[in-house]
Amino acid sequence: MLSVLSPAKTLDFETPSETRMATQPDYLGQSRQLIDILRDYSPQALSQLMGISDKLAGLNVARFEQWQTPFDADNAKQAILAFQGDVYTGLEASRWSEDDLEWSQSHLRILSGLYGMLRPLDLMQPYRLEMGTKLENPAGRDLYAFWRERLTQDLDRAVSESSGDRVLINLASNEYFGAIDRKRLGADVVTPVFKDAKNGQYRIISFYAKKARGMMSAWMVQQRLEKRDDLKAFDLGGYRYNAAMSDHDSWVFTRETQ
Secondary structure: EEEEEEOOEOOOOOOOOOOOEEEEEHHHHHHHHHHHHHOOOHHHHHHHHHOHHHHHHHHHOOOOOOOOOOOOOOOEEEEHHHHHOOOHHOHHHOOOOOOHHHHOOOOEEEEEEOOOOOOOEEEEOOOOOOOOOOOOOOOOOOOHHHHHHHHHHHHHHHHHHHHOOOOEOOOOOHHHHHHOOOOOOOOOOEEEEEEEOOOOEEEHHHHHHHHHHHHHHHHHHOOOOOOOHHHHHOOOOOOOOHHHHHHOOOOEEEEEEO
8 A cells, every 4th residue: 555645845955864765766867858848948937837936936947957966965855854844744754763764665655746756765856846837848738748657657556566455545636646647547546535624514724634644644654554444543633534424535534623
């Protein structure tokens, strides 16, 4: 069984890594193709392409210019420790043991617009490139065309090679999981949904839902979860599995107002 997450816009390359364990991303050749395309963009053009401020565009133009291989401890950082943001606040990977990090390598993946798909300990350099970006490339008009076939095949293989049930726990956003051709996955897909009670109704509240995705993924790693039904025991942050609101593919976890 394997879980999949989205990346984060917020990055931390200042805090020293807590581990020396590191691996190389599988798709650096494809990443370089995208970098070569992005290097042709001026800050103004990148701002328009990505819908970001001129300041952020200038920062990322500089990042693309500085991007280079090989990746090592001096110019890159493990993805699970570099990404920050709501999901990764819930994940708290900096508190994981070495055994947790090692186990996660075969049970957790992070989808990425630039790197395709990352294992937790894969090194990466700072970037911003969301999966939904309409970046023209040799495969088509956007990053979905560039990544979909490759990521679908390799994610399915990663689920097969992980231990336990042949199930993919989808904790990624719709934008990122949209890069996967779900119909071509041989694995079953379970998508957890987190809802909070508000004004007498259960609703998805983005900040809490994102944090809960991280908490669930960390819990799966630390519990060495390998059976689909064991996921129903998740109870961190006050969430509980709600059988009445769930179906075969969408598992709803609810909690009362904090």
